[in-house]
Amino acid sequence: MTILQIITPVVKPIGSFCYNPTMSLSDNDQQLIATAKATINTFSIPGGKIGYVGAALRTKEGAIYKGVSLHLVCGLGFCGEANAIANALTEAGPIQIDTIVSANPTGIISPCGRCRELMNVLADDSDETWVIVSENEKLQLKDLLPRPWKPTSDTENKV
Numbered sequence: 001m002t003i004l005q006i007i008t009p010v011v012k013p014i015g016s017f018c019y020n021p022t023m024s025l026s027d028n029d030q031q032l033i034a035t036a037k038a039t040i041n042t043f044s045i046p047g048g049k050i051g052y053v054g055a056a057l058r059t060k061e062g063a064i065y066k067g068v069s070l071h072l073v074c075g076l077g078f079c080g081e082a083n084a085i086a087n088a089l090t091e092a093g094p095i096q097i098d099t100i101v102s103a104n105p106t107g108i109i110s111p112c113g114r115c116r117e118l119m120n121v122l123a124d125d126s127d128e129t130w131v132i133v134s135e136n137e138k139l140q141l142k143d144l145l146p147r148p149w150k151p152t153s154d155t156e157n158k159v
């Protein structure tokens with residue numbers, strides 16, 4: 001060990017600097033953003049607010065699925081991404097997401113931790129899912145969820 005190694009602090013970059021650089025958006029990505037924004041349809045029901053977030057995903061096969069958020073005053077509800085994924089699973093069975101994006105009336109939003117976990121357990125290579133996080137960048141799920149939970153044979157037996 002050299003003196004330089006002893007006195008140099010261990011500095012680990014955080015966030016996207018650790019992983020892949022962000023990618024620019026394609027025309028297909030722009031269309032997916034437009035679909036997510038067009039899915040926003042905010043209205044109230046006696047128990048809460050529906051559709052403040054709109055989400056859209058494109059599967060690796062090229063199919064598009066949409067969903068809206070549902071937030072109830074009793075604490076129940078789900079995100080737009082979860083709704084889009086549920087719609088895809090309902091219509092297509094097992095899916096592999098190529099790209100997903102969600103937006104509210106203020107613009108594109110990054111998925112919450114719960115949705116990142118949900119995206120991650122859909123397929124063996126889900127960590128390569130592209131997540132559009134702003135009007136001009138997308139990241140792979142592995143950049144947003146660097147140490148994901150994975151089901152094991154033990155957990156699979158409990159389902």
Ligand SMILES: [Zn+2]
Nearest residue numbers: 079111112115
């Ligand atoms: Zn979420």
